[in-house]
Amino acid sequence: MKPARFIAHFDIDAFYASVAIRDDPSLAGKPVAIAGSHRRSVVLTASYEARPYGVRSAIPLYRARELCPQLVVVPPDMPKYKSVSRDVFAIFEQHADAVEGLSMDEAFLDFGETTLDDAVERAQSIRAAVLESTKLTLSAGVATGKLIAKIASDRCKPNGLLAVAPGDEESFLAPLPAKSLWGIGPKTAARLETFGITTIAQIAALDDDALRNLFGSWGRDVRELARGIDNRAVEPDRETKSISSEETFEYDVRDEKQLIAALREQTRDVVAKMERENLSASTVGVKIKRANFAVFGRQTHLEEPTRDPRRIFRAAVYCLQRAHLNGAPVRLIGLRVASFTQGEPKQLSLFISPTVSP
Numbered sequence: 001m002k003p004a005r006f007i008a009h010f011d012i013d014a015f016y017a018s019v020a021i022r023d024d025p026s027l028a029g030k031p032v033a034i035a036g037s038h039r040r041s042v043v044l045t046a047s048y049e050a051r052p053y054g055v056r057s058a059i060p061l062y063r064a065r066e067l068c069p070q071l072v073v074v075p076p077d078m079p080k081y082k083s084v085s086r087d088v089f090a091i092f093e094q095h096a097d098a099v100e101g102l103s104m105d106e107a108f109l110d111f112g113e114t115t116l117d118d119a120v121e122r123a124q125s126i127r128a129a130v131l132e133s134t135k136l137t138l139s140a141g142v143a144t145g146k147l148i149a150k151i152a153s154d155r156c157k158p159n160g161l162l163a164v165a166p167g168d169e170e171s172f173l174a175p176l177p178a179k180s181l182w183g184i185g186p187k188t189a190a191r192l193e194t195f196g197i198t199t200i201a202q203i204a205a206l207d208d209d210a211l212r213n214l215f216g217s218w219g220r221d222v223r224e225l226a227r228g229i230d231n232r233a234v235e236p237d238r239e240t241k242s243i244s245s246e247e248t249f250e251y252d253v254r255d256e257k258q259l260i261a262a263l264r265e266q267t268r269d270v271v272a273k274m275e276r277e278n279l280s281a282s283t284v285g286v287k288i289k290r291a292n293f294a295v296f297g298r299q300t301h302l303e304e305p306t307r308d309p310r311r312i313f314r315a316a317v318y319c320l321q322r323a324h325l326n327g328a329p330v331r332l333i334g335l336r337v338a339s340f341t342q343g344e345p346k347q348l349s350l351f352i353s354p355t356v357s358p
């Protein structure tokens with residue numbers, strides 16, 4: 001067998017729900033949804049038993065309860081998920097040349113130049129190691145490119161492995177809906193449909209003129225991808241560009257004190273994340289969603305980067321005041337920090353000691 005570059009995509013099956021069921025065996029076999037107890041909560045993850053009822057992530061919790069009255073709702077436990085995630089990523093790191101995390105439970109792994117058999121064997125041993133260490137199942141897609149690896153892992157869920165052999169890329173993609181291609185969102189897909197284009201095979205067959213008309217300068221890339229040519233590399237350690245924390249209120253808030261209290265809590269949250277990644281920020285911004293869903297923000301630049309919670313909080317309150325809400329109802333408030341530098345700059349003023357005379 002000819003060696004090729006292989007990439008695997010791994011994704012834990014129903015991550016939050018699987019962790020809940022693992023730790024409470026009385027939930028096994030029941031339709032479970034992970035969601036806050038909030039009036040406006042949405043489902044974060046649904047167990048496979050809940051999915052036949054139409055319960056899935058991102059639908060409102062009240063809707064999920066309508067669809068499945070016997071649904072068991074479990075609140076999320078983020079610290080626990082983070083700790084499981086660290087264990088799983090440690091296993092990924094041991095088995096791959098490079099790991100690109102996409103979320104807490106999802107990553108691309110670069111297996112380098114190897115044979116299909118070896119790539120499949122490595123993916124299976126990763127699945128076995130994760131199962132042994134965390135008691136969780138994950139699905140894997142193995143292919144010569146990221147797009148197909150990701151589609152493959154999705155199509156063999158739960159607890160599956162699907163490999164696409166080198167040379168089979170185009171035929172694997174051909175029957176799939178056009179919107180499975182990266183970059184083709186619902187809007188583009190709807191426009192393509194007006195031209196009778198619904199499958200990836202039809203995109204792969206377009207001539208240069210049609211490509212230009214449909215996709216502009218991006219056309220040839222789309223066709224390459226549709227033909228299974230996908231040379232994007234696994235990019236490890238993607239730089240953190242910003243860190244944020246936000247809260248949707250149960251009831252719209254007009255009281256500035258309550259908004260400030262939310263910002264105080266969010267400050268603690270973003271500072272903890274900055275400490276974990278050893279970052280300091282020099283941009284602080286506040287995002288506001290009004291009761292009418294209009295979203296806007298205010299941001300400010302600090303003279304020097306910091307992760308001092310007092311300075312970040314003061315800057316956030318300054319941004320809030322510059323938003324001039326004047327008691328308008330607010331549905332969501334969020335804090336965001338950006339423009340990072342590594343480390344924690346010394347704040348000299350704190351270390352100036354009084355002069356001691358001899």
Ligand SMILES: [Mg+2]
Pocket residue numbers: 011012013014015105106
């Ligand atoms: Mg997952």
